[in-house]
Amino acid sequence: xxxxxxxxxxxxxxxxxxxxxxxxxxxxxxxxxxxxxxxxxxxxxxxxxxxxxxxxxxxxxxxxxxxxxxxxxxxxxxxxxxxxxxxxxxxxxxxxxxxxxxxxxxxxxxxxxxxxxxxxxxxxxxxxxxxxxxxxxxxxxxxxxxxxxxxxxxxxxxxxxxxxxxxxxxxxxxxxxxxxxxxxxxxxxxxxxxxxxxxxxxxxxxxxxxxxxxxxxxxxxxxxxxxxxxxxxxxxxxxxxxxxxxxxxxxxxxxxxxxxxxxxxxxxxxxxxxxxxxxxxxxxxxxxxxxxxxxxxxxxxxxxxxxxxxxxxxxxxxxxxxxxxxxxxxxxxxxxxxxxxxxxxxxxxxxxxxxxxxxxxxxxxxxxxxxxxxx
Amino acid sequence: xxxxxxxxxxxxxxxxxxxxxxxxxxxxxxxxxxxxxxxxxxxxxxxxxxxxxxxxxxxxxxxxxxxxxxxxxxxxxxxxxxxxxxxxxxxxxxxxxxxxxxxxxxxxxxxxxxxxxxxxxxxxxxxxxxxxxxxxxxxxxxxxxxxxxxxxxx
Numbered sequence: 001x002x003x004x005x006x007x008x009x010x011x012x013x014x015x016x017x018x019x020x021x022x023x024x025x026x027x028x029x030x031x032x033x034x035x036x037x038x039x040x041x042x043x044x045x046x047x048x049x050x051x052x053x054x055x056x057x058x059x060x061x062x063x064x065x066x067x068x069x070x071x072x073x074x075x076x077x078x079x080x081x082x083x084x085x086x087x088x089x090x091x092x093x094x095x096x097x098x099x100x101x102x103x104x105x106x107x108x109x110x111x112x113x114x115x116x117x118x119x120x121x122x123x124x125x126x127x128x129x130x131x132x133x134x135x136x137x138x139x140x141x142x143x144x145x146x147x148x149x150x151x152x153x154x155x156x157x158x159x160x161x162x163x164x165x166x167x168x169x170x171x172x173x174x175x176x177x178x179x180x181x182x183x184x185x186x187x188x189x190x191x192x193x194x195x196x197x198x199x200x201x202x203x204x205x206x207x208x209x210x211x212x213x214x215x216x217x218x219x220x221x222x223x224x225x226x227x228x229x230x231x232x233x234x235x236x237x238x239x240x241x242x243x244x245x246x247x248x249x250x251x252x253x254x255x256x257x258x259x260x261x262x263x264x265x266x267x268x269x270x271x272x273x274x275x276x277x278x279x280x281x282x283x284x285x286x287x288x289x290x291x292x293x294x295x296x297x298x299x300x301x302x303x304x305x306x307x308x309x310x311x312x313x314x315x316x317x318x319x320x321x322x323x324x325x326x327x328x329x330x331x332x333x334x335x336x337x338x339x340x341x342x343x344x345x346x347x348x349x350x351x352x353x354x355x356x357x358x359x360x361x362x363x364x365x366x367x368x369x370x371x372x373x374x375x
Numbered sequence: 376x377x378x379x380x381x382x383x384x385x386x387x388x389x390x391x392x393x394x395x396x397x398x399x400x401x402x403x404x405x406x407x408x409x410x411x412x413x414x415x416x417x418x419x420x421x422x423x424x425x426x427x428x429x430x431x432x433x434x435x436x437x438x439x440x441x442x443x444x445x446x447x448x449x450x451x452x453x454x455x456x457x458x459x460x461x462x463x464x465x466x467x468x469x470x471x472x473x474x475x476x477x478x479x480x481x482x483x484x485x486x487x488x489x490x491x492x493x494x495x496x497x498x499x500x501x502x503x504x505x506x507x508x509x510x511x512x513x514x515x516x517x518x519x520x521x522x523x524x525x526x527x528x529x
Contacts, residue, residue: 080474080511221470228475229466230459231410231451235476238409246404290393290400363414363422363476363510 045141046183055113055201056191058141059184061134062091068162068177070097072135074106075115075199076127078224083123085220090128093215094135094207095142096159097176116196126197134189137203141187146174237367244369245272246289248296250282256306263300270295317354379439383408384452398442399423399434402449410450411479414508421480421507425449431484450479453486462486465523473511480507485521495525 051057063071072091078084084104092102105111115127139159146164147154150172158167165173175181189201210216227233252258258280267273272287273295284295311319342348376391383406390405402408402425411434414422418433425434426448454460459467462485472478481504488495488503495503500521509517 080472082473224475225470225472226456226467228472228478229463229482230454230456231408231449233475234409235412237413238403240407288400289404290396293400363420363474363508364412 045145045185045187046180047186048183050184051186053111053113054191055195055199056189057185058134058137058187058189058203060113061131062095062138063184064138064142064176064180064182066177066182068097068101068175068181070095070102070135070162070176072102072104072131073112074104074127074131075112076123077107077118078104078123079118080224081118081121081123082222083127084224085222086124087128087131089215089218089220090124090132091135093213094132095139095162095176097162099215099220101162113199114195115199122197126199130200132207133200133202133205136205136207137187137189138185140203140205141185142176142179145179149174149179235364236369237364239369241369241371245285245287246292247276247283247285248292250284250296250299250301252303252306254303254306255308255310257303258306259301260304261302266300267295267298270298275299316357320357380444381406381439381442381447382444383447384449385446392439394440395438397435398425398427398432398437398439398447401439402434402447408449408451412476414477414480419506419508420477421484422477424480424483424507426453426483426487429487429490431487448483450482453483460486461524461527462489462520465520465527469516469520469523471513471516471520473513477507477509477511481509481517485517485524489521489525489528493525493529495521497522500525 051059053060061073063073065071070091072087074083074087076083083106087104087106088102089099091104092099095102115130116122143154143157143159143164146152146157150157150164150166152166152172156167157164159165160170162176163173164175164179165171187203189203191201192198194200224233250259259277259282262275262277262282264275267275267284270286270291272285273291274285276283276285282301284292284299286292286295377394378389379392379394379401380387380389381401383402388406390401392401392405399411399413402411403413411425412422413435414420416435418436421433423433423435424431426432426446427437427442428445429448454463460482462482466472466478466482484504484507485500488500492499492503497518500518504517504521
C-alpha cells in the first residue's frame with residue numbers, strides 16, 4: 001500500500017522514525033560503513049552512507065529498501081491533487097515494480113530536495129517530470145549492476161516486478177533487493193542548477209515511451225479519501241500541541257498603514273491575551289481560539305495614514321488595460337498560422353471579456369504552527 | 376464564562392465558555408472535534424456545517440446560547456467506516472474530494488437533505504446544495520455521490 005505521511009503529523013514523530021516508517025532501512029544511523037559493504041557488487045553505484053541531499057544525487061529521489069520496495073522522495077506536496085498516487089504510478093512504471101511496491105514520501109525538507117510549491121497544477125508537469133527521470137535512471141543503473149553480476153550485456157536483460165532477468169531465461173536473475181536493497185544509490189545526475197519548479201536533473205536513461213505504460217494511466221483509488229470522509233485526518237489548522245496558544249493577525253484597513261499606538265489594556269479581560277507587535281506586524285495571542293478572535297476585534301489600535309497608489313474600483317479594468325505588458329516566454333511549439341486562420345474562418349466572433357479581479361485565495365485560512373524547543 | 380452542557384454525537388459534555396461563543400469553537404477547541412472547519416466565518420461557505428436536531432447548521436455563526444439542549448451531530452458522528460452513512464460510502468466510492476477541507480458542508484447538508492427527500496432529481500440536489508463552496512471544483516463528483524447515495528437509500 002502506498003503509505004502516506006502528512007506534514008501535519010511530523011510534529012509528533014521524529015524525522016528518523018519517519019524515514020523508517022517509509023520502509024527504508026537505508027537510513028544511516030551514524031555507524032561506520034563496513035568495508036565489505038563498500039567493496040560489494042556494484043560499489044560504483046551503491047554505498048551505505050547517504051550522499052548529500054542535493055538535487056544532483058539520484059539518492060535524493062529514489063531509494064531501494066532492503067526488501068526491494070521503493071521509496072520515492074518527492075520535493076512537492078500533495079494538497080489533495082492525488083500526487084501520492086500519480087507520482088507513485090510514475091516511479092513504479094519507470095522502475096518496473098508493482099504500484100504497491102512504491103511509497104511516495106513528501107512534505108519534509110529533511111528527506112527531499114526543494115521541487116517547488118503545491119500550486120498551479122505543477123505537481124505532475126514539473127515535479128513528476130523529474131521523478132520520472134530519476135526512476136528511469138535508477139532502473140538503468142540497476143540493470144547495469146545486474147549485467148555485471150550475471151555476466152550478460154544490459155540489452156539482453158528485462159525487468160519484471162523488481163527482478164532483473166535475462167530475456168527468455170528468467171532463471172538468470174537478480175532482484176533489486178539483492179542488487180542494492182538497503183544501500184543508497186551513489187549516482188550523479190545532470191542537474192540544471194535550478195531549484196523549485198524548474199529543477200531538472202536527468203540521468204543517462206531515457207524514460208519509457210507512453211505506449212509501453214502498464215501502470216500510468218490506470219485509475220487507482222486514493223487512500224486519503226476515506227479518512228477525510230470519516231473525519232479521521234487532521235489538516236494543519238487541526239493540529240494541537242500541549243500548552244498551545246492561538247493567534248490572530250490584525251490587518252490595517254488600508255495597505256501600507258502601520259500601527260502607531262496599541263492599547264494593551266483594551267484586551268486585559270481576555271484570558272491569556274497578549275499583544276505581539278513588531279514594526280508593521282500586529283497580532284494577538286490568547287489561551288483559547290475564541291479569546292484570540294475577540295482580542296483581535298477588541299484591541300484598540302491607532303493606525304498611520306496611508307494613501308496607497310491603487311486605482312479606483314470603477315477604473316480597475318482601465319488600469320489593467322493600460323498596465324505595462326510583461327511578456328513571459330513559455331516555450332513550446334507553434335502550430336498553424338493565426339493570420340491565415342482568421343482569413344479562412346467561416347465566421348469570426350468578436351467580443352470583449354473581462355476576467356474578474358479577485359483573490360486567488362484558499363478555502364481555509366492560511367495557518368502556521370510553531371513549536372519552540374531547546375532554547 | 377458559564378458552564379454549558381452540549382449534546383454532541385450522542386454524548387452530553389460540560390464546558391466552560393461564553394454563551395455568545397459560536398458552536399464551532401466549542402466543538403473544535405473544547406471538545407477536540409476537528410472535523411467542522413473554519414472557512415469564511417460568515418456562514419457563506421459551509422465548511423463548519425453540523426446537524427442541530429437533524430438540520431444542517433453553520434456552526435461558525437451559531438452561538439452556544441442558541442444550541443441549548445439540541446442534539447448536535449458532526450461528520451465524525453454521522454457514520455464510521457464500519458457503519459457509514461450512505462453519503463459517506465458514496466463519497467469514497469466516487470472518490471469525490473480533493474483537499475477535503477469543505478467536506479463537512481457538502482456531506483452534512485446532503486445527508487440532511489437525503490434523510491428528507493427520497494429519489495431526488497438533479498435539480499433538487501443542486502438546489503439543496505446551493506450556498507456551499509468547494510475551491511477544488513469537485514462539484515460534478517459531489518452530484519454523482521449524492522445520486523449514488525440516494526439510490527442506496529431507495
